[in-house]
Amino acid sequence: MLRLYDSLISGNGYKARWMLMRLSLPFERVELDIDKGETRTPAFLAMNPNGRVPLLQIAQGDWLAESNAILCYLADGTPYLPTDRRQRAAVMQWLFFEQYSHEPNIATTRHWIAHELLTDERRAQLPGKIQAGYAALDVMERQLTRQKYFVGGRLTVADVALYAYTHVAHEGNFDLGKYPAVRDWIARFAAEPGYFPITAEVGTAVTWSDAQKQAPRP
Amino acid sequence: MLRLYDSLISGNGYKARWMLMRLSLPFERVELDIDKGETRTPAFLAMNPNGRVPLLQIAQGDWLAESNAILCYLADGTPYLPTDRRQRAAVMQWLFFEQYSHEPNIATTRHWIAHELLTDERRAQLPGKIQAGYAALDVMERQLTRQKYFVGGRLTVADVALYAYTHVAHEGNFDLGKYPAVRDWIARFAAEPGYFPITAEVGTAVTWSDAQKQAPRP
Numbered sequence: 001m002l003r004l005y006d007s008l009i010s011g012n013g014y015k016a017r018w019m020l021m022r023l024s025l026p027f028e029r030v031e032l033d034i035d036k037g038e039t040r041t042p043a044f045l046a047m048n049p050n051g052r053v054p055l056l057q058i059a060q061g062d063w064l065a066e067s068n069a070i071l072c073y074l075a076d077g078t079p080y081l082p083t084d085r086r087q088r089a090a091v092m093q094w095l096f097f098e099q100y101s102h103e104p105n106i107a108t109t110r111h112w113i114a115h116e117l118l119t120d121e122r123r124a125q126l127p128g129k130i131q132a133g134y135a136a137l138d139v140m141e142r143q144l145t146r147q148k149y150f151v152g153g154r155l156t157v158a159d160v161a162l163y164a165y166t167h168v169a170h171e172g173n174f175d176l177g178k179y180p181a182v183r184d185w186i187a188r189f190a191a192e193p194g195y196f197p198i199t200a201e202v203g204t205a206v207t208w209s210d211a212q213k214q215a216p217r218p
Numbered sequence: 219m220l221r222l223y224d225s226l227i228s229g230n231g232y233k234a235r236w237m238l239m240r241l242s243l244p245f246e247r248v249e250l251d252i253d254k255g256e257t258r259t260p261a262f263l264a265m266n267p268n269g270r271v272p273l274l275q276i277a278q279g280d281w282l283a284e285s286n287a288i289l290c291y292l293a294d295g296t297p298y299l300p301t302d303r304r305q306r307a308a309v310m311q312w313l314f315f316e317q318y319s320h321e322p323n324i325a326t327t328r329h330w331i332a333h334e335l336l337t338d339e340r341r342a343q344l345p346g347k348i349q350a351g352y353a354a355l356d357v358m359e360r361q362l363t364r365q366k367y368f369v370g371g372r373l374t375v376a377d378v379a380l381y382a383y384t385h386v387a388h389e390g391n392f393d394l395g396k397y398p399a400v401r402d403w404i405a406r407f408a409a410e411p412g413y414f415p416i417t418a419e420v421g422t423a424v425t426w427s428d429a430q431k432q433a434p435r436p
Contacts, residue, residue, distance in 0.1 A: 049357045066314035073307035092287035
């Protein structure tokens with residue numbers, strides 16, 4: 001069975017959860033505490049040397065990292081990842097936009113603020129991250145003013161990836177007041193059948209302690 | 219003809235140039251001055267609202283942004299992007315790793331140092347970026363100790379993406395002394411037929427001024 005190493009506070013994890021649920025793929029879910037460093041333990045680093053969740057265990061000893069790579073893997077062969085070369089490239093464009101221009105600003109700001117992790121060094125970075133976060137929202141607003149979804153007029157993994165942290169941007173004090181097209185798209189996404197909120201327990205729970213008893217390949 | 223909006227100092231641009239040359243695709247190249255803000259002009263933002271190079275013009279009025287999306291588009295249907303679902307996902311994992319964990323640290327440090335763009339705010343971020351850059355190199359070293367290329371034992375777009383800024387990491391004062399597998403892989407990449415350095419003029423030159431005369435779709 002697929003197993004997702006995850007954290008319910010993570011929008012990157014939510015992307016994987018959402019796709020697994022939407023495709024009705026049975027999966028086990030292992031909750032890790034990021035703030036306690038559980039993704040930086042030797043046991044976890046043996047599975048993902050980059051020390052991050054989500055991490056999808058595809059088979060015993062076979063792990064896939066990077067939320068957007070997990071989305072592409074799960075969606076491959078489904079309508080959520082177009083087969084047309086140009087449309088697929090457009091989906092990729094938005095996935096890389098999300099990881100480079102959106103997540104490091106909007107998600108990181110949310111993480112620092114909502115979890116009270118602001119240090120002096122981080123506080124100094126905040127104005128830059130807030131400005132870059134709004135710049136990313138500007139780019140999204142422009143696209144969503146022209147079309148209902150990011151690519152090809154239908155919901156794809158590009159929407160899933162961008163929804164993850166946009167819909168909780170207010171937890172990082174981002175104000176979506178100026179972004180009516182983004183707000184409409186958020187409402188459209190939340191009206192999808194089977195919708196569940198970011199913190200909902202989904203999948204079959206497996207504890208991190210139990211997961212570690214199945215020693216990973218060193 | 220394909221047209222690449224580009225900057226010769228950009229490793230992200232180099233990825234696209236390398237792939238175009240390797241696939242013997244004729245293309246025009248438009249050089250922009252990032253430091254002078256040429257990618258933030260209204261004319262450029264009309265093509266890429268996110269204001270970044272590289273940008274690939276696929277047809278009149280049709281532009282593809284994000285270097286790794288450009289790589290995927292160009293490599294689609296070639297051996298540089300595997301068709302096997304699991305291998306393709308592994309390539310995606312390394313492409314997202316590159317944009318999230320590698321480029322913002324190694325490329326940004328290089329850009330600030332090599333172009334003398336260090337402000338007080340940036341100087342404060344430097345220790346974190348240097349540490350995260352070395353962490354990314356650690357992850358690469360571990361993978362390249364096990365296999366000659368990142369995915370499937372052959373050169374793919376994952377290698378192209380990671381080569382771009384790794385091979386000029388020393389320009390950001392990164393020391394590759396501790397990374398013999400990375401150094402061997404760099405040497406292997408540079409021995410590829412048709413290799414050219416990052417700053418080499420390739421493609422057919424078109425000036426930014428001439429390019430703007432062909433007014434883009436608003």
